[in-house]
Amino acid sequence: MKLVNQMIATTLPLIPKSVVGYFSQRYIAGETLADAIKVSRQIQRDGACVTLDVLGEHITRNDEATAYANQYLELLDAIQSEKLDANVSLKPTQMGLKLDRSFCRDTIAKIAEKTKQNDNFVRIDMEDISCTDDTLWLYEDLKKEYPVGTVIQACLRRTDADVDQLINLNANLRLCKGIYVEPYAAAYKDREIIRQNYLHILERLLTAGCYTGIATHDEMLVWGALRIIKKLNLKPDRYEFQMLLGVQEELRKVILKAGHKLRVYIPFGAHWYAYSVRRLKENPQIAGYVMENILRRMAGKK
Ligand SMILES: Cc1cc2nc3c(=O)[nH]c(=O)nc-3n(C[C@H](O)[C@H](O)[C@H](O)COP(=O)(O)OP(=O)(O)OC[C@H]3O[C@@H](n4cnc5c(N)ncnc54)[C@H](O)[C@@H]3O)c2cc1C
Incomplete structure (x- = not known):
């Protein structure tokens, strides 16, 4: 299966953009703010709320970060004027993390300032392990002034120790497995260990009173999360589920x-x-998921 996923991932650039676009439309709202608003409304009709992400990462010039930040400012205004039940998520490398850490901090602060004015919330996504320390630093620093949250990854060996510190901060976190392929020394590779670590960390966070976004499509983890919620007798305002x-x-x-x-x-x-x-290409497993979902739809199953 690994080989098939790898093949799908590496041949993808050979497939015409229009074909990739056709299949991607299920996972991406579209190119424009109007597309994002339209899809958000559809999702809200089903009773869910949303977090909006302006696609982009790993920029090479500061002015690119500024341009992305301006798109987020526009987005936050649109969320307010359209009265959407939405917050925003952004990637630190999109805001210049790899160029200059303090420039990145100041760029995100501009977005966070608008978020504060609009009584909204910004979540700083977690990228690969070369970004973990700096992202946690960004979060801790910005949290002093703004309504921000960040993300932790159950696949990383360091996460349990990071949680000690995050609990002290009463952090607002999204917990996910982690999408990036990391070296063995840094990350668990065994699917079951990652699952057990996910539930172990989730229980720690919820017990400590940290607001947690339970981000997974793995039914076993959803089941485990529901058991923890019941055991702790948690009120619905202490957590949320999150899906792509x-x-x-x-x-x-x-x-x-x-x-x-x-x-x-x-x-x-x-x-x-x-x-x-x-x-x-980064994570061929995702290529496998996408193909699996397409085939399921073609076969008439949802
Ligand atoms: C709201 C949200 C935000 C996230 N933010 C981050 C982040 O900031 N940093 C980070 O490293 N990771 C992030 N992730 C990704 C996450 O780390 C996992 O890689 C991803 O969710 C797959 O893990 P899973 O728990 O869903 O379980 P899996 O066992 O991997 O997936 C369960 C099933 O869901 C389906 N599936 C899962 N992912 C996809 C996909 N992309 N496309 C199609 N089908 C899929 C498949 O059918 C699969 O069998 C986020 C995930 C979610 C839901």
Whole structure:
């Protein structure tokens, strides 16, 4: 299966952009802010809320970061004027993390300032392990002044120790498995260990009172999370489930029907093609998922 996924991922750049676009439309709202608003409304009609992500990462010039930041400012205003139940997610490397850490901090602060004025919230996504320390630093620094959250990854060996510090900060976190392929020394490779670490960390966060975004499409983890929520007798305002646009929609409906808050992550923007191809090449497992979902739809199953 690994080999098949690898093949799908490496041959992807040979497939015409229009074909990739056709399949990506399930996972990406479109190129424009209007597309993102339209898809957000559709998702909200089903009872979910959303987080919006302007696609882009790993920029090479400061002015690119500024341009992305301006798009986020526009987005935050649109969320307010359109009265959407939405917050925003952004990537630190899109805001210049690899160019200059303090420039990146100041750029995100501009977005966070608008977020504060609009009574909204910005989540700083977590990228590969070369970004972990700096992203946690960004979060800790910005949290002093602004409504921000960040993300931790259950696949990383360091995360349990990071959680000690994050609990002291009463952090607002999204917990995910982690999408980046990391070296063995830094990350667990065994699927079951990652699952168990996910539930171990989730229980620690929820017990400590940290607001947690339970980001997964893995039904075993959703089941485990529901058990923890019940055991701790948690109020619905202490957590939310989170899923990516276009993924496991049936499970999404089940969670919503059971009365839990659920947020859908909606990426959009002009750079959707580069983003899709890079992501699929970086992690061939995702290429396998996408193909599996397409085949399931073609076979008439949701
Ligand atoms: C809201 C949200 C935000 C995230 N933010 C980050 C982040 O900031 N940093 C980070 O490293 N990772 C992030 N991730 C990705 C996450 O780390 C995992 O890589 C991803 O969710 C797959 O893990 P899973 O728990 O869903 O379980 P899996 O067992 O990997 O997936 C369960 C099933 O879901 C389906 N599936 C999962 N992912 C996809 C996909 N992309 N396309 C199609 N089908 C899919 C497949 O059918 C699969 O069998 C985020 C995920 C979500 C849901």
